[in-house]
Amino acid sequence: MTQLILASASPRRQELLGLLGYPFTVQPMDIEEIPRPEETPADYVQRLAREKAQACANANKGDQPVAVLGSDTVVVCEGEILEKPLDFEHYVQMMQKLSGTYHEVLTAVNLTVNGASETALVTTRVWFRTLSDEDILRYWQTGEPKDKAGGYGIQGPAGAFVRHLEGSFFAVMGLPLFETEQLLRNHGIYP
Numbered sequence: 001m002t003q004l005i006l007a008s009a010s011p012r013r014q015e016l017l018g019l020l021g022y023p024f025t026v027q028p029m030d031i032e033e034i035p036r037p038e039e040t041p042a043d044y045v046q047r048l049a050r051e052k053a054q055a056c057a058n059a060n061k062g063d064q065p066v067a068v069l070g071s072d073t074v075v076v077c078e079g080e081i082l083e084k085p086l087d088f089e090h091y092v093q094m095m096q097k098l099s100g101t102y103h104e105v106l107t108a109v110n111l112t113v114n115g116a117s118e119t120a121l122v123t124t125r126v127w128f129r130t131l132s133d134e135d136i137l138r139y140w141q142t143g144e145p146k147d148k149a150g151g152y153g154i155q156g157p158a159g160a161f162v163r164h165l166e167g168s169f170f171a172v173m174g175l176p177l178f179e180t181e182q183l184l185r186n187h188g189i190y191p
């Protein structure tokens with residue numbers, strides 16, 4: 001039987017994959033996350049999702065057959081890629097950019113199995129209400145922004161910043177449920 005591995009350190013991705021009902025194990029991969037010159041945000045997230053899954057598949061070569069899921073999420077605002085905030089200043093800059101306007105959240109998920117590799121990309125447009133300096137400071141103090149792309153987690157208190165969303169809530173949180181299940185089914189993997 002093919003063993004399913006989630007190549008991710010993200011507790012959100014673990015929680016979301018758990019909702020699909022597949023038994024799986026977790027093996028995070030440390031991949032360098034730096035966009036190449038001229039690489040579009042869409043190409044970048046898809047490459048990282050693929051690299052995470054392929055690194056994990058390589059690490060499990062020779063064992064029993066494995067199917068590996070890798071994923072990556074970035075926030076894109078006015079053409080700029082926003083990843084995890086490096087510090088408070090960086091976080092404030094990000095929130096000021098996101099305040100009162102919309103941005104895109106790009107999440108790619110890759111399935112690598114038996115040498116085959118397929119990636120799905122989900123783009124979600126998210127509209128934030130205007131944020132005051134106090135909103136921004138108070139949200140930092142929750143400790144939530146640090147490990148999240150764009151400096152926020154839609155599934156937590158920052159959900160109150162979101163006026164409207166077009167796309168997939170689960171993709172913003174880190175793993176699109178519909179597309180992930182489709183990838184698995186396309187490759188004959190069922191719970």
Ligand SMILES: Cc1cn([C@H]2C[C@H](O)[C@@H](COP(=O)(O)OP(=O)(O)OP(=O)(O)O)O2)c(=O)[nH]c1=O
Binds near residue numbers: 007074075
């Ligand atoms: C925008 C947004 C991101 N996030 C999280 C999901 C991801 O964990 C993180 C994006 O960073 P990633 O680099 O995609 O993932 P990661 O480093 O956490 O985990 P791994 O590479 O091992 O898979 O931001 C939320 O939880 N909620 C949100 O609303």
